[in-house]
Every structure is written in structure tokens, then in C-alpha cells.
Amino acid sequence: MERLSGLDASFLYLETPAQLMHVCGVIVLDPSTMPDGYSYAAFRDELERRVRDVPEFTRKLRRVPMGIDHPVWVRDSHFDIDRHVHRLALPSPGGYAELVELTSHLAGLPLDRSAPLWEMWVIEGYQDDKVVVFSKMHHATVDGVSGSNLVSHLCSLEPDAGPMASSEPRPAGHEPGRAELFGRGLLGAMTRPLNAVKLVAPSTQLIAKTVGRARAGTAMAAPFSAPRTSFNGTITGHRAIALADMSLDDIRQIKNATATTVNDVVLAVAGGALRSYLEDRDELPSSSLLATVPVSVREQSQRSGGANKVSALFAKLGTDTEDPLERLRDLAERNRHAKEHHSAISADSLQDWAEFAAPRTFGLAVRAYAGLKLPELHPVVHNLVISNVPGPPVPLYFMGALIEALYPLGPVFHGAGLNVTVMSNNGRVHVGIIACRESMPDVEDLVRRFPAELTRLKAAVVAEAPVRRTRRSATKKTAKSASGAGSRGAAR
CATH class of the missing domain: 3.30.559.30 (Nonribosomal peptide synthetase, condensation domain)
Incomplete structure (x- = not known):
């Protein structure tokens, strides 16, 4: 069990049917580099193997009774990869226009909060021989940097190599009951005013400094x-x-x-x-x-x-x-x-x-x-x-398929x-x-x-x-002349 930070939880509270708080990615793959060739079943099975021990992919939300504190993450004991990975094919001719139309529709669908907050849609038939993975992950789970780090669990530097990062299996811990959640939440609610007092002085000083900067x-x-x-x-x-x-x-x-x-x-x-x-x-x-x-x-x-x-x-x-x-x-x-x-x-x-x-x-x-x-x-x-997110400077392989392009998409x-x-x-x-x-x-x-x-x-x-170049040359000549004049003056 892990309590969400206030910032993580805020992305849950900000979400409405119109204001969806997941981040997306369009990953264009060349499956010809896969050692055993592409098949959806093998792709899904390898994906399941790589995410099963990564908490960000296998944890779900539990609300605190009466909403007195932020939710907590608990392990999904019924994790099912088929609830998260789906297969689609583009209609002919399977080009760019068809891809953005489909991904635009998928981006407007909310994530299921009763399960771990991510989905991947494996889209076949793009430009005849390409596969596209459209990913969605809630902002409560990742930011730009942590999202990039998660990719390392799914990617490798060579087609037949293992993932760049691997996770050791972590103990699932106990499933908290309502009484425990309520007790923890109540304790947090009682100590929150004390924490607020600590923030007032630094925030006041920051405002004063900002006013000074604005004047300058x-x-x-x-x-x-x-x-x-x-x-x-x-x-x-x-x-x-x-x-x-x-x-x-x-x-x-x-x-x-x-x-x-x-x-x-x-x-x-x-x-x-x-x-x-x-x-x-x-x-x-x-x-x-x-x-x-x-x-x-x-x-x-x-x-x-x-x-x-x-x-x-x-x-x-x-x-x-x-x-x-x-x-x-x-x-x-x-x-x-x-x-x-x-x-x-x-x-x-x-x-x-x-x-x-x-x-x-x-x-x-x-x-x-x-x-x-x-x-x-x-x-x-x-x-x-x-947002400007630094990415890999070298070729990466997603389940053995070369990543040809990776387009990130944030919330509006x-x-x-x-x-x-x-x-x-x-x-x-x-x-x-x-x-x-x-x-x-x-x-x-x-x-x-x-x-x-x-x-x-x-x-x-x-x-x-x-x-x-002309300006630099003129500057150097001026500096040289001044230096020469200074030397002659010193000699006299």
C-alpha cells in the first residue's frame, strides 16, 4: 500500500469527462527487426512478462472512506493483461490520416479507475508493414521523466536483448481494510494544519521576492x-x-x-x-x-x-x-x-x-x-x-521492433x-x-x-x-590595435 502524493492525487481530482488527465504516446514500430517475426499473441505475452513485476503497471486505486485523505495504491491481485492491451487494425489505405483519426478517438476515452490506470492499443496495418502502439497512462501515475523511465522496462538496445531496466519482484503487502484506511486518513487530516503553518513563511517570502523581480x-x-x-x-x-x-x-x-x-x-x-x-x-x-x-x-x-x-x-x-x-x-x-x-x-x-x-x-x-x-x-x-522531453540518442527496440517514431501527447x-x-x-x-x-x-x-x-x-x-563573422573580425582587429597602441605607449 502506498499513499498518493497530493500532486499525484490532484490529477485525479482535476479529471472530468471533458478534461481527461491521461498522457498518451504514439509509437511507430518496424516489426521486421523482431527476431521471431511479429505476431500479436507473442507481442502481448512478452509485454505481460515485462510489466508484471513493475508496480506502475500492476497497482490500482483504493479510495479512503469519506474522502478524508488522498487515495492509496494497492496491488491488483486480479491483474489481467487483456484488460489493458487491445488489438486493432487500420481501415484501408492505412495511412497517416486513418492513424490520427483513430488515435484521436482513443485519446478521448477515459481510463477505467477500477483497474491499473494504463492501456495500450496495438494497431496493425499502418503503411502496410508498420505496427503502431498507442499508449495511455494516467498522470497520477507518471510525469514526463518517470514516463520515460518506464519505457526502459519495455525497450532494449538490441532487437534480441532484454529490457534496459528490470524490476525485482516486490512483496505485495497486505490489502488495507476500511478501518485502517480511515484511521490513516484521519491521522493525516489532523496533522495537515500543522504542515500548512510551515509553508506560510516561505511562501510569503517568495511573493515578496517575486514582486521585487517584477519591478526589476x-x-x-x-x-x-x-x-x-x-x-x-x-x-x-x-x-x-x-x-x-x-x-x-x-x-x-x-x-x-x-x-x-x-x-x-x-x-x-x-x-x-x-x-x-x-x-x-x-x-x-x-x-x-x-x-x-x-x-x-x-x-x-x-x-x-x-x-x-x-x-x-x-x-x-x-x-x-x-x-x-x-x-x-x-x-x-x-x-x-x-x-x-x-x-x-x-x-x-x-x-x-x-x-x-x-x-x-x-x-x-x-x-x-x-x-x-x-x-x-x-x-x-x-x-x-x-513540453520538451529529452529522449534516447540511439535506436531503441520495443519488444524487438525498431522504434521509428515516438510522439508524446499531454492533457488539455x-x-x-x-x-x-x-x-x-x-x-x-x-x-x-x-x-x-x-x-x-x-x-x-x-x-x-x-x-x-x-x-x-x-x-x-x-x-x-x-x-x-564580420563583427567578430572587426572586434578582434580593434582589440589588437588597442593592444598595440598600449604597448607603444608603454615603450615611450
Whole structure:
């Protein structure tokens, strides 16, 4: 038995039929590398063998009586792989359009909370000889980093090798009764006010420091300052998915030439893609779009429990700037301030405050928030979520099949019906976009602008290269002349 952290549990409380809190992935496989060839039965059996001793795949929820505390994880003694792994085939011609239509539908289906919170759909018939695995796992179970770590239980570095990580069987422990759950929950509820007092002073100091940074112009962008767009409102349960690829080498070349980071380049490309998308629809706001960027605090966290160890920073995407290179430079400078600001915040502050999310009250508040359409009445908190997840730099094999592409997909929220997640994989950067279908009906038009915007940014960097070389040369000559003059003066 393991109690959910407040942050993990919050993803359960945030969930409604329209606001689903699972993360998804579209994994495109080449089954020709499988040593014994592909068959669904063998694939399912090997998957069962690899997940059976991994708690994240075999535990389920138990609620605490009266909802006085967060739920607990218990081992599913009746774990059945067939409740989690399903087989489908694409209709002819089995191309990209058919794949995104099917995965969009699957992404809009909730997970069964009476079983471990994950599913995989093995989709055959993609581009004649490819197999696609569409995975779903609840955010209460994984964040970006822990989700990537879980993949290591299913993947190998060679087609016929074992998984990169293996789990030792853990004792299942006893199944808690209602009295034990209630007693533990009551004890937690009684000590919670004492913990709240400890958080007040650090939070007050943080607010004061933030005000100081805002006055100095070095604070990260503030929430509730985003302009309204067509995808910022109350969402439905329908989803639309679109996928694209970019060159990691191009991103690194731009990063090196401009002394920025990979994340800066990704955000600048996203800003340019969104700018052109909104401009073509006569919807471009005069001020920049604001993105929430999840940040892993796993290495800095002092908390041992909990699957989610994340925080977030807010980033303006420069959609109000036409020149791609100027957008990148401005964004990189703002990101430096945002990171400095974020580093001053305790890595565990979000997790600590999330402990006070009351199960019943939180859930009712979320439903009321959506039912009253409040996202359309108050200022926009943020326009979208953008995540950049580092992936494997070498080829990986999923059950022996070569991973050709891995597109991650995060949740969308009331008020921000668009999520963009990118992941590097063996020299490529895979872009996964998921949106509320009613908020953004033509998500395909947005995703195809990402590689186009990267090309545009790279061209701008290449065009400016001679200017940078000339400036560096002039600087060196000036420095040399000054040095020579100084030496002559000293000799005299």
C-alpha cells in the first residue's frame, strides 16, 4: 500500500469527462527487426512478462472512506493483461490520416479507475508493414521523466536483448481494510494544519521576492496575462491529434550559432508556428501568447514519494514578433530570467501545497468551473502547454521492433485546449499535438508549420552568419590595435 502524493492525487481530482488527465504516446514500430517475426499473441505475452513485476503497471486505486485523505495504491491481485492491451487494425489505405483519426478517438476515452490506470492499443496495418502502439497512462501515475523511465522496462538496445531496466519482484503487502484506511486518513487530516503553518513563511517570502523581480523586470511572465484565442475556453471530451518530425541536427546548429538552448529553439519554433497559424485566420493577438512549460524537479526534490515531481514556468512565445531570429533572442533572454526566478522557488513547493487539495471539494470545484463556463469569463491564465522531453540518442527496440517514431501527447485543460509536446529520438524530434477538437478543428494545419518554421529560423541564422563573422573580425582587429597602441605607449 502506498499513499498518493497530493500532486499525484490532484490529477485525479482535476479529471472530468471533458478534461481527461491521461498522457498518451504514439509509437511507430518496424516489426521486421523482431527476431521471431511479429505476431500479436507473442507481442502481448512478452509485454505481460515485462510489466508484471513493475508496480506502475500492476497497482490500482483504493479510495479512503469519506474522502478524508488522498487515495492509496494497492496491488491488483486480479491483474489481467487483456484488460489493458487491445488489438486493432487500420481501415484501408492505412495511412497517416486513418492513424490520427483513430488515435484521436482513443485519446478521448477515459481510463477505467477500477483497474491499473494504463492501456495500450496495438494497431496493425499502418503503411502496410508498420505496427503502431498507442499508449495511455494516467498522470497520477507518471510525469514526463518517470514516463520515460518506464519505457526502459519495455525497450532494449538490441532487437534480441532484454529490457534496459528490470524490476525485482516486490512483496505485495497486505490489502488495507476500511478501518485502517480511515484511521490513516484521519491521522493525516489532523496533522495537515500543522504542515500548512510551515509553508506560510516561505511562501510569503517568495511573493515578496517575486514582486521585487517584477519591478526589476527579471520575473518570469505572469499567469492571467495571456491574450484570448479561439482555443482558450471550455473544452469538450473530443480530441484531435496531429504529428510531425523535425531535425535535431538543425535545432542544435541553431542553438550553437545563437548561444541559446534546445528548449529556446523549440519554443521559438512553436511561437512562429502559432503566429502564422493565427495570422492566416485573422486571429493573431497584438500581445504574445503565453505557454506553461512543465519543469522536472526530480533531481532537486527532497520528497521521496510521489510519481509527479514537476513544477512549471510561464514563457511568452514571441508571437508578436515577426522576425524568427529576433523572436529566438528575445525568448532566450526571457527564459534566462524565468529560470533564475524558477530556481528561487522551492522544488517541492507545488507538491507541498498540493497536499491540501481536498478530494471532494476539489472535484466539485472543477465541475462547477467547467459547467459555469468560467474559463470564458475571467482573464486567460495561459494559452497552451508546451513540453520538451529529452529522449534516447540511439535506436531503441520495443519488444524487438525498431522504434521509428515516438510522439508524446499531454492533457488539455479548460481554458487551454491545446498541448504541444516534443521528444527527441535518435536524431529526430517528434512533435505531438493534441487539442480539443471543437477548439481547434484543423490541428493538422498547425503541426505542419513546425518543420516549416524551423527551416525559416535556420535560414535566418545562416543569412546572418557572415554578419557575425564580420563583427567578430572587426572586434578582434580593434582589440589588437588597442593592444598595440598600449604597448607603444608603454615603450615611450
